[in-house]
Amino acid sequence: MSARCQLTGAEPGFGNTVSHSHRRSRRRFDPNIQRRRYWLPSEGRHVRLTLSAKGIRTVDAVGIEAAVARIRARGGKV
Numbered sequence: 241m242s243a244r245c246q247l248t249g250a251e252p253g254f255g256n257t258v259s260h261s262h263r264r265s266r267r268r269f270d271p272n273i274q275r276r277r278y279w280l281p282s283e284g285r286h287v288r289l290t291l292s293a294k295g296i297r298t299v300d301a302v303g304i305e306a307a308v309a310r311i312r313a314r315g316g317k318v
Contacts, residue, residue, distance in 0.1 A: 243271060244290070245273065246289050246311050246316050247289070247311055248291075248292055248298065251271065252270050252271065254267070272293040273290060275290055276291055280304060280305070281305075289307075289318070295307075
């Protein structure tokens, strides 16, 4: 599963882990990705989306129909 949100496009950020002695090594900051299943009434089926926590809150705010429309507008497959 890729660490990318289908709705917001959130993906890993990169940076450094800095130790007490200030030595640096590369690391990833992964978004909080979850797989959620939603009922899509217009198509009469469930859809499984890979969303970040912010994406889940966005679906709760705008509704699943609008969220799926946004994903499809970005060129995503649902």
